[in-house]
Amino acid sequence: MNILAHGYLSGRNTDLLIGNFIGDFIKGDPANPRHNLTPGEVAGVRLHRAIDTFTDAHPDVAAVRDLLHPRCHKYAGPAVDIFFDHFLAVNFQEITGEPLIEFVSYFYQTLQANVSRLPIGATRMVDYMIRQDWLTNYQFMDGIDRSLKGVSRRTVYPSGLDTAIEDLELYYDEISKHFSYFWPALVEHCHQTRIDLLTLL
Numbered sequence: 001m002n003i004l005a006h007g008y009l010s011g012r013n014t015d016l017l018i019g020n021f022i023g024d025f026i027k028g029d030p031a032n033p034r035h036n037l038t039p040g041e042v043a044g045v046r047l048h049r050a051i052d053t054f055t056d057a058h059p060d061v062a063a064v065r066d067l068l069h070p071r072c073h074k075y076a077g078p079a080v081d082i083f084f085d086h087f088l089a090v091n092f093q094e095i096t097g098e099p100l101i102e103f104v105s106y107f108y109q110t111l112q113a114n115v116s117r118l119p120i121g122a123t124r125m126v127d128y129m130i131r132q133d134w135l136t137n138y139q140f141m142d143g144i145d146r147s148l149k150g151v152s153r154r155t156v157y158p159s160g161l162d163t164a165i166e167d168l169e170l171y172y173d174e175i176s177k178h179f180s181y182f183w184p185a186l187v188e189h190c191h192q193t194r195i196d197l198l199t200l201l
Helices: 003-008 014-021 039-057 059-090 092-096 100-113 120-132 141-152 165-170 172-199
Strands: none
Touching: 003 014, 003 039, 003 059, 003 100, 014 039, 014 100, 014 172, 039 059, 039 172, 059 092, 059 141, 059 165, 059 172, 092 100, 100 120, 141 165, 165 172
């Protein structure tokens, strides 16, 4: 899953949200003193990794990866993450009970208020994300296309992500159906994972 899902699945817990947001910037054991993370932030990094592990192994995610593989090959996984954030954004109020604009405002404000706790790379990403309002724009095909092209510019090998919006348009209903099966299972998994992680603090 991508930024919107990771943020929402942090459950309105600031430490978990920060750790979850910086998860891709932390290598190795997040509890290692070199990372200088609070126990709550360590739990957030572990939540991020639990989300990624569950997502990568889920059959509905694998089915979408298979659809995208002819174009994106090894980068089909990142494409699925972005596509699923689109379906989360489009259906946000229906499936969470909260308007997207309210959650996005909370998410941006929380990161801005805690920017000193973020690695430098994550700080730069927050700046771009808020200025370009990535999360709100995930609702729209143009926003998804810009996100895909942004990731494509950072890949080492040709990724197909720069044209992957064509697959979203072609398989839109099928991908939406896989998301609708996958999302409740992920929410349930994260609910229990958050309880387990916070119990250890």
